[in-house]
Amino acid sequence: MDNESNPASDTEVPPLLAYELDRLSTLFANWASMAGRDNILPPPSPHAFRLLSLDREADSIPQDLAEIIQSDSILAARVLGVANSALYMRGGKPLFDVRSAVQRLGVNLAFEVSEAQLIGKWFRKDAPAIDQDLLEGLWLEYLVTGFFGREIASALDDDDVDPMLVYAGGMLHDVGTLVLCGAEPTLMSRFIRTDYGRGTPLNTAFVQAHTRIGAAMLHRWGAPKELVHCAQRHHAILEPDELTSTLVVFIADHLHDTLFTDQRVTIELPGDYQPGCAGPMTPEVQIAVRTLGIEDKFDAIVEKVILGSHRLKAIVSGAV
Numbered sequence: 001m002d003n004e005s006n007p008a009s010d011t012e013v014p015p016l017l018a019y020e021l022d023r024l025s026t027l028f029a030n031w032a033s034m035a036g037r038d039n040i041l042p043p044p045s046p047h048a049f050r051l052l053s054l055d056r057e058a059d060s061i062p063q064d065l066a067e068i069i070q071s072d073s074i075l076a077a078r079v080l081g082v083a084n085s086a087l088y089m090r091g092g093k094p095l096f097d098v099r100s101a102v103q104r105l106g107v108n109l110a111f112e113v114s115e116a117q118l119i120g121k122w123f124r125k126d127a128p129a130i131d132q133d134l135l136e137g138l139w140l141e142y143l144v145t146g147f148f149g150r151e152i153a154s155a156l157d158d159d160d161v162d163p164m165l166v167y168a169g170g171m172l173h174d175v176g177t178l179v180l181c182g183a184e185p186t187l188m189s190r191f192i193r194t195d196y197g198r199g200t201p202l203n204t205a206f207v208q209a210h211t212r213i214g215a216a217m218l219h220r221w222g223a224p225k226e227l228v229h230c231a232q233r234h235h236a237i238l239e240p241d242e243l244t245s246t247l248v249v250f251i252a253d254h255l256h257d258t259l260f261t262d263q264r265v266t267i268e269l270p271g272d273y274q275p276g277c278a279g280p281m282t283p284e285v286q287i288a289v290r291t292l293g294i295e296d297k298f299d300a301i302v303e304k305v306i307l308g309s310h311r312l313k314a315i316v317s318g319a320v
């Protein structure tokens with residue numbers, strides 16, 4: 001959807017006031033104390049990380065995946081609902097057991113739906129008490145990052161990069177922002193809606209705060225190291241020995257405008273939310289694309305995500 005067609009995108013948000021700037025500066029400076037607290041944001045379901053530990057090349061993967069799905073009644077109902085939807089049933093009989101649903105959907109789609117369901121359920125239930133439009137906007141942004149990240153990772157000729165782990169990394173890379181929102185919901189809502197103070201020292205302080213908090217939280221929750229690195233370094237000046245998964249999420253985090261300005265995409269941005277604290281494509285992103293050797297594939301990757309945006313829309317709406 002073209003953002004110009006969204007009336008909310010034309011709504012001017014009043015700039016931050018002096019006292020808000022002072023309070024935000026203090027909030028970001030105190031990142032270390034928040035990183036050590038467990039009461040602001042509880043961890044996602046442990047099943048979200050269990051899924052990432054599965055060997056999707058093993059012969060037992062359909063059974064292993066089904067066992068995790070069955071251990072969460074809401075997740076099981078969601079996966080069965082997808083398998084029995086008109087898009088996937090295709091004239092077949094309704095299914096009533098999870099193993100058959102996994103077989104019908106295939107491991108990759110069953111994993112995609114399961115991981116998004118688990119993280120999305122946590123996000124909506126336990127994320128900070130910010131207003132609904134902003135919460136839905138952030139969730140949409142993180143899903144888009146995950147979708148782009150997975151497709152970029154899938155295009156790489158690198159067996160050491162797990163596309164599904166990158167998918168989760170995209171959805172969880174801004175955990176630190178959620179922690180800050182939990183500490184100051186109204187203030188952070190204003191900060192985000194005024195474009196994250198982009199181009200100012202306050203934005204630099206925010207980047208340092210939310211990346212450090214996010215890495216600390218994910219480490220304490222026992223997340224895979226790749227997810228910790230994605231949270232810690234998705235705004236950093238990339239190093240020669242950077243983890244490939246971090247490079248992928250760094251690129252994906254700059255592609256929101258590419259999706260939402262395409263006329264074929266019908267996902268509506270909630271309220272006055274405009275996604276992306278990372279901003280649009282930059283020369284550094286182009287360098288990362290060249291580093292991964294995907295210049296000749298990049299346009300096709302973006303096109304694939306755009307053409308598959310109905311799946312993204314379905315996950316956001318809860319229909320899939």
